[in-house]
Amino acid sequence: MFKAEIKSETLKGLVNIISTLIDEVKFTIDQDGMSLKAVDPAHVAMIELNVGAKAFESYSASETEIGLDLDKVKSVLKLAGPGDIITMEQDETQGRLVFKIGNITRRMNLVDTSSMSDAKVPQLTLSAKIGISIDQLQKGIRAAESISDHISLKADPEGFELSCEGDTDYASLRVDKGDLVSLDASTPVCSLFPLDYFSNLVKAVPSGTEVVIELDNDYPVRMLFGLANGEANVCYFLAPRIESD
Amino acid sequence: MFKAEIKSETLKGLVNIISTLIDEVKFTIDQDGMSLKAVDPAHVAMIELNVGAKAFESYSASETEIGLDLDKVKSVLKLAGPGDIITMEQDETQGRLVFKIGNITRRMNLVDTSSMSDAKVPQLTLSAKIGISIDQLQKGIRAAESISDHISLKADPEGFELSCEGDTDYASLRVDKGDLVSLDASTPVCSLFPLDYFSNLVKAVPSGTEVVIELDNDYPVRMLFGLANGEANVCYFLAPRIESD
Amino acid sequence: MFKAEIKSETLKGLVNIISTLIDEVKFTIDQDGMSLKAVDPAHVAMIELNVGAKAFESYSASETEIGLDLDKVKSVLKLAGPGDIITMEQDETQGRLVFKIGNITRRMNLVDTSSMSDAKVPQLTLSAKIGISIDQLQKGIRAAESISDHISLKADPEGFELSCEGDTDYASLRVDKGDLVSLDASTPVCSLFPLDYFSNLVKAVPSGTEVVIELDNDYPVRMLFGLANGEANVCYFLAPRIESD
Numbered sequence: 001m002f003k004a005e006i007k008s009e010t011l012k013g014l015v016n017i018i019s020t021l022i023d024e025v026k027f028t029i030d031q032d033g034m035s036l037k038a039v040d041p042a043h044v045a046m047i048e049l050n051v052g053a054k055a056f057e058s059y060s061a062s063e064t065e066i067g068l069d070l071d072k073v074k075s076v077l078k079l080a081g082p083g084d085i086i087t088m089e090q091d092e093t094q095g096r097l098v099f100k101i102g103n104i105t106r107r108m109n110l111v112d113t114s115s116m117s118d119a120k121v122p123q124l125t126l127s128a129k130i131g132i133s134i135d136q137l138q139k140g141i142r143a144a145e146s147i148s149d150h151i152s153l154k155a156d157p158e159g160f161e162l163s164c165e166g167d168t169d170y171a172s173l174r175v176d177k178g179d180l181v182s183l184d185a186s187t188p189v190c191s192l193f194p195l196d197y198f199s200n201l202v203k204a205v206p207s208g209t210e211v212v213i214e215l216d217n218d219y220p221v222r223m224l225f226g227l228a229n230g231e232a233n234v235c236y237f238l239a240p241r242i243e244s245d
Numbered sequence: 246m247f248k249a250e251i252k253s254e255t256l257k258g259l260v261n262i263i264s265t266l267i268d269e270v271k272f273t274i275d276q277d278g279m280s281l282k283a284v285d286p287a288h289v290a291m292i293e294l295n296v297g298a299k300a301f302e303s304y305s306a307s308e309t310e311i312g313l314d315l316d317k318v319k320s321v322l323k324l325a326g327p328g329d330i331i332t333m334e335q336d337e338t339q340g341r342l343v344f345k346i347g348n349i350t351r352r353m354n355l356v357d358t359s360s361m362s363d364a365k366v367p368q369l370t371l372s373a374k375i376g377i378s379i380d381q382l383q384k385g386i387r388a389a390e391s392i393s394d395h396i397s398l399k400a401d402p403e404g405f406e407l408s409c410e411g412d413t414d415y416a417s418l419r420v421d422k423g424d425l426v427s428l429d430a431s432t433p434v435c436s437l438f439p440l441d442y443f444s445n446l447v448k449a450v451p452s453g454t455e456v457v458i459e460l461d462n463d464y465p466v467r468m469l470f471g472l473a474n475g476e477a478n479v480c481y482f483l484a485p486r487i488e489s490d
Numbered sequence: 491m492f493k494a495e496i497k498s499e500t501l502k503g504l505v506n507i508i509s510t511l512i513d514e515v516k517f518t519i520d521q522d523g524m525s526l527k528a529v530d531p532a533h534v535a536m537i538e539l540n541v542g543a544k545a546f547e548s549y550s551a552s553e554t555e556i557g558l559d560l561d562k563v564k565s566v567l568k569l570a571g572p573g574d575i576i577t578m579e580q581d582e583t584q585g586r587l588v589f590k591i592g593n594i595t596r597r598m599n600l601v602d603t604s605s606m607s608d609a610k611v612p613q614l615t616l617s618a619k620i621g622i623s624i625d626q627l628q629k630g631i632r633a634a635e636s637i638s639d640h641i642s643l644k645a646d647p648e649g650f651e652l653s654c655e656g657d658t659d660y661a662s663l664r665v666d667k668g669d670l671v672s673l674d675a676s677t678p679v680c681s682l683f684p685l686d687y688f689s690n691l692v693k694a695v696p697s698g699t700e701v702v703i704e705l706d707n708d709y710p711v712r713m714l715f716g717l718a719n720g721e722a723n724v725c726y727f728l729a730p731r732i733e734s735d
Contacts, residue, residue, distance in 0.1 A: 324632055349629065
């Protein structure tokens with residue numbers, strides 16, 4: 001059983017993040033909220049998302065799973081104006097989810113989740129930890145685009161740097177320690193990542209969000225941030241590109 | 246003879262409606278105003294439009310016909326800003342229409358109307374009559390898109406419903422009697438229509454317009470509404486899609 | 491040696507004008523400013539641009555040349571917000587130009603200028619001289635589009651006219667002497683020009699700019715205008731299309 005009301009902006013924020021990675025998803029639901037662990041088809045990135053019951057205007061559920069096609073959920077979101085409340089209700093007998101926005105009813109078949117296994121979240125100890133505004137990262141991404149397919153993230157005791165080097169061009173964004181939210185990097189670390197994955201995620205995070213980046217040498221990056229006024233938490237992993245010499 | 250001045254917004258509103266159906270049109274003109282009866286090339290929909298002389302800022306005409314390519318008229322409308330007055334004058338000796346907007350002159354050859362016959366307006370008695378804001382219909386159209394190629398319009402003594410059913414998805418907009426402008430439906434009626442035609446018309450009608458929908462079982466729908474502060478009247482017919490069982 | 495700071499809007503205005511003609515350009519630089527003489531690949535139009543040191547927020551240079559790919563400069567401009575200052579510095583040892591905007595660094599290889607010769611500016615005496623707001627020309631261009639590939643510019647003692655004639659359509663913009671900034675045309679003159687070149691330039695000039703047009707019969711047109719609060723000067727030539735009878 002699952003029935004909940006949610007602000008359209010909140011649902012939109014969650015869907016925007018998940019759909020950078022995957023279209024069909026399985027939400028695991030219980031009385032305290034819903035969660036998701038998903039890997040992209042190429043197994044390059046992973047999202048772990050936990051949405052607490054308080055992220056909803058009202059929430060009532062027992063243990064269940066629902067499989068959703070996020071493109072369809074996006075088409076529902078387009079029907080909602082800012083401030084609209086969206087009601088979602090599972091129609092268990094028929095394997096459907098029913099959305100209501102004002103006098104509009106939108107029903108969709110659920111996606112079969114029997115073949116969807118939960119992704120296994122890697123346990124990593126990463127030596128550097130950077131607290132930064134997503135707006136800085138968004139600025140850096142814009143500078144890096146059209147220069148190379150890869151982006152380098154670096155941290156040292158004095159600051160954080162995002163850079164991109166092509167054959168004839170180079171772009172970088174340097175944020176000194178004083179302009180970061182926090183910085184814990186006793187030794188310099190650096191890893192290279194695919195620009196498209198990193199860029200898609202960074203652009204989907206709402207302006208003003210504070211992100212924690214955990215980084216090491218030639219290791220995956222872990223990014224942590226909150227959505228829905230902190231009632232939802234995202235943990236995003238991205239595999240590094242190891243340069244062969 | 247035909248010479249008239251019209252607000253650019255008024256002309257734009259008229260052209261937007263007609264061009265949902267057809268590109269080349271014949272206007273029949275006399276001293277009281279201009280009118281048009283047009284069927285789309287597939288004979289699925291029909292528009293009857295009457296524009297009274299009072300819809301114009303100034304109007305002076307004797308009996309005549311002018312054939313226009315609406316794509317060209319749209320390119321003229323793009324030259325006008327809000328509040329601009331457009332002058333139109335028939336150049337009878339040369340079969341041309343001359344538009345003037347401020348210090349811009351735009352002349353175009355008229356389309357030959359000799360092969361354009363007036364469409365015959367069907368005489369129908371339809372049992373249900375619904376007065377509704379176009380904004381409600383526009384909301385319903387957005388919900389129905391991407392679900393099916395057809396849309397169902399229903400009325401019963403308690404309200405009006407627009408719905409769309411696909412293989413895995415369903416969308417509907419229900420407007421109860423109290424939220425309608427008027428409702429006269431003693432028994433339930435329902436017909437199915439091609440979504441693209443209905444959608445194109447509904448989107449072309451200015452927000453805030455009140456529309457009268459006349460409906461019956463498996464019959465054409467008739468939609469009536471005013472433009473140009475009520476000085477122009479539109480009557481739109483759309484043929485139903487009869488479902489074969 | 492070249493190091494300068496410039497407002498992003500100023501740099502954008504200059505790049506917009508030059509890039510209507512050519513992508514790779516050579517700037518000739520000395521202590522007083524930078525200049526450029528460029529012809530488009532088809533040798534139909536020419537730009538002569540002089541940017542004085544006062545157009546920059548700070549400027550320090552000795553004689554040098556820099557070759558730039560304007561598409562890359564445009565990608566740098568997209569990183570700057572309104573009011574941002576862009577620092578440019580030549581990295582002579584490595585043949586690069588380094589741009590800085592806040593904490594973003596963007597470096598690009600210079601284009602080889604050895605094969606780029608300066609265009610030779612034609613010396614012309616043209617009999618008519620028209621001072622006009624670019625906004626009038628922009629309005630005229632919009633009216634002419636989709637009618638023909640060529641545009642006619644005319645001046646006579648009473649005013650200026652831009653017109654375009656196709657097989658079935660005609661558009662013109664007439665500006666009477668009183669609505670011009672200035673007019674010096676003792677006898678009527680008229681020349682025909684390729685619409686695309688003229689249109690691209692006219693659209694790139696900022697709204698509100700006053701342009702001087704020098705015109706004669708079947709001769710090139712010369713257009714003169716200032717940018718960067720008059721600290722930069724543009725002289726644009728466009729070859730006429732001579733109609734064969």
